Amino acid sequence: xxxxxxxxxxxxxxxxxxxxxxxxxxxxxxxxxxxxxxxxxxxxxxxxxxxxxxxxxxxxxxxxxxxxxxxxxxxxxxxxxxxxxxxxxxxxxxxxxxxxxxxxxxxxxxxxxxxxxxxxxxxxxxxxxxxxxxxxxxxxxxxxxxxxxxxxxxxxxxxxxxxxxxxxxxxxxxxxxxxxxxx
Numbered sequence: 001x002x003x004x005x006x007x008x009x010x011x012x013x014x015x016x017x018x019x020x021x022x023x024x025x026x027x028x029x030x031x032x033x034x035x036x037x038x039x040x041x042x043x044x045x046x047x048x049x050x051x052x053x054x055x056x057x058x059x060x061x062x063x064x065x066x067x068x069x070x071x072x073x074x075x076x077x078x079x080x081x082x083x084x085x086x087x088x089x090x091x092x093x094x095x096x097x098x099x100x101x102x103x104x105x106x107x108x109x110x111x112x113x114x115x116x117x118x119x120x121x122x123x124x125x126x127x128x129x130x131x132x133x134x135x136x137x138x139x140x141x142x143x144x145x146x147x148x149x150x151x152x153x154x155x156x157x158x159x160x161x162x163x164x165x166x167x168x169x170x171x172x173x174x175x176x177x178x179x180x181x182x183x
Contacts, residue, residue, distance in 0.1 A: 021092060024049045027103040030057050030067050031181035037071045040102055041082040043121040046145055048159050051086045054093045055182035100177035111165040117173025127171045134163035
């Protein structure tokens, strides 16, 4: 509505304000094999991270929706272990400079920490903890949660608060991640 009014009144177009996105995200792409995607979705659910794609598959909502169903569903029913929210956010990809997936991202107060590369979520967390000690409670919590999950179900312990980020940080695992398929 605002855009239509601004165009009618001949105002120069302003960039939309970006919403503050504090949180924990796992950046993925359909360039990863389905079995690998399924594993990352399970880990994202266990971690409580939101999964983000950079864009649409083949620039189509319908194709993207079908691909998401392929990895979330087993038969006609969703697999509860992989049932995690998936969104599309090219702005966050650009903001953190993500060029490969998977990438684990903490965002707080317009600063971010990113760990990327072909590695487990636990390893990506530990890489971030090496850079900033404030991530260590997340590493320990995730280990306890994962251990509880392997023993019959995840623990009910609440996740730690998002760490304070003094400066934006990017780290990479030894193994390079996959290119991002979505434009």
